Amino acid sequence: MAVDDAFPGLDLVGAAAGTTVPGSGVIADLVAPGAADADANGVPRSTVDALAAAGLLGDQLTGPQLRETAELLAGTDASTWFCWVQHQTPLRTLAGQAPGQVEPGSAVLRADLLPDLRSGRRLAAVAFAHLRRPGPVNPVATRVDGGWVLDGTLDWVTSWDIADVVLVMAADAARDRVVCAYLPAGRGGQTRGLTVGEPLRLLAMAGTHTRPIRLESVRVDDDQVGAVLDLTAWSDADARRSADANPAAFGIVRGALAELSAVAQARGDRAGADLADALATECRTVRALAYALADDDADVPARLAARARSLDLAMRAAQSAVVIRAGAAMRAGCSAERRLREAAFLLVQAQTAATRAASLRLLAP
Numbered sequence: 001m002a003v004d005d006a007f008p009g010l011d012l013v014g015a016a017a018g019t020t021v022p023g024s025g026v027i028a029d030l031v032a033p034g035a036a037d038a039d040a041n042g043v044p045r046s047t048v049d050a051l052a053a054a055g056l057l058g059d060q061l062t063g064p065q066l067r068e069t070a071e072l073l074a075g076t077d078a079s080t081w082f083c084w085v086q087h088q089t090p091l092r093t094l095a096g097q098a099p100g101q102v103e104p105g106s107a108v109l110r111a112d113l114l115p116d117l118r119s120g121r122r123l124a125a126v127a128f129a130h131l132r133r134p135g136p137v138n139p140v141a142t143r144v145d146g147g148w149v150l151d152g153t154l155d156w157v158t159s160w161d162i163a164d165v166v167l168v169m170a171a172d173a174a175r176d177r178v179v180c181a182y183l184p185a186g187r188g189g190q191t192r193g194l195t196v197g198e199p200l201r202l203l204a205m206a207g208t209h210t211r212p213i214r215l216e217s218v219r220v221d222d223d224q225v226g227a228v229l230d231l232t233a234w235s236d237a238d239a240r241r242s243a244d245a246n247p248a249a250f251g252i253v254r255g256a257l258a259e260l261s262a263v264a265q266a267r268g269d270r271a272g273a274d275l276a277d278a279l280a281t282e283c284r285t286v287r288a289l290a291y292a293l294a295d296d297d298a299d300v301p302a303r304l305a306a307r308a309r310s311l312d313l314a315m316r317a318a319q320s321a322v323v324i325r326a327g328a329a330m331r332a333g334c335s336a337e338r339r340l341r342e343a344a345f346l347l348v349q350a351q352t353a354a355t356r357a358a359s360l361r362l363l364a365p
Contacts, residue, residue, distance in 0.1 A: 027051075045123070
């Protein structure tokens with residue numbers, strides 16, 4: 001295996017608590033060799049289909065196995081991880097697992113769509129980050145006879161080109177309820193009033209088929225609604241969930257340290273090898289703490305601090321891979337260059353005022 005494809009073959013950190021994921025060989029065999037191309041040209045739908053065929057896309061995985069899958073994917077190719085993780089919220093929302101649910105949504109929709117989301121025959125995207133923002137509701141959902149009408153903009157919809165359906169979560173003007181509307185995505189057909197913009201030019205994760213979308217009087221029938229949520233209850237749960245360390249951060253650490261270790265061994269660089277070992281030990285410590293805090297539903301400040309440490313660790317691990325690679329790391333498409341951008345992306349992904357403040361506190365001299 002080439003050094004650029006080293007993870008998960010040279011994994012100094014290892015899985016949390018020895019967790020194994022059946023079918024994960026497809027990540028090393030298919031995702032890893034295609035990581036540079038996915039970053040440059042977009043994640044192929046065929047890669048997601050292969051993950052689904054291996055049982056890695058639906059809700060068969062929970063708890064430690066779900067985290068380990070996220071770590072393996074992010075450490076191998078974070079663009080593929082990001083498309084994969086988008087699928088999880090639409091799947092679990094339609095299955096009735098969204099926090100704050102006050103109405104279950106359409107039984108017709110569940111019967112039609114849920115089996116395909118669970119098997120991976122259909123891929124879902126999601127848009128909900130706007131619900132965290134202060135200010136006027138955007139987009140806004142207005143109740144009409146037999147359904148809802150959506151108006152507004154979505155700045156960031158990932159997986160659009162390769163997804164069959166997108167879950168748009170839109171609040172009503174009173175900020176009381178959230179409508180979980182399932183609309184056709186790029187592969188699913190057109191929707192009247194929905195305009196798709198050009199792919200965003202991004203520093204990192206440009207391969208995730210991320211586009212802006214405008215909604216102008218988009219009609220959503222009740223049979224397209226997967227759930228209606230209480231916004232306050234959803235926001236409270238989201239604030240606790242977003243305070244937790246992202247498994248993707250530990251995955252990027254694992255991938256970067258695999259590369260650091262491989263290059264250090266090839267060059268006989270003792271300092272590099274020692275650093276890889278030290279960072280691997282730190283990663284296991286921070287990860288164990290972060291996952292324990294999340295599982296125990298601990299106080300938010302402790303979880304925020306662990307999250308900030310995980311992001312700082314991901315950046316340092318990615319930097320170490322750049323340093324050991326030297327000038328070669330400046331080549332576009334080099335795995336060290338890609339991982340550094342991916343680690344930077346995690347600094348802002350799912351960011352809230354609280355997570356931002358925790359990271360800035362850690363960076364303060």
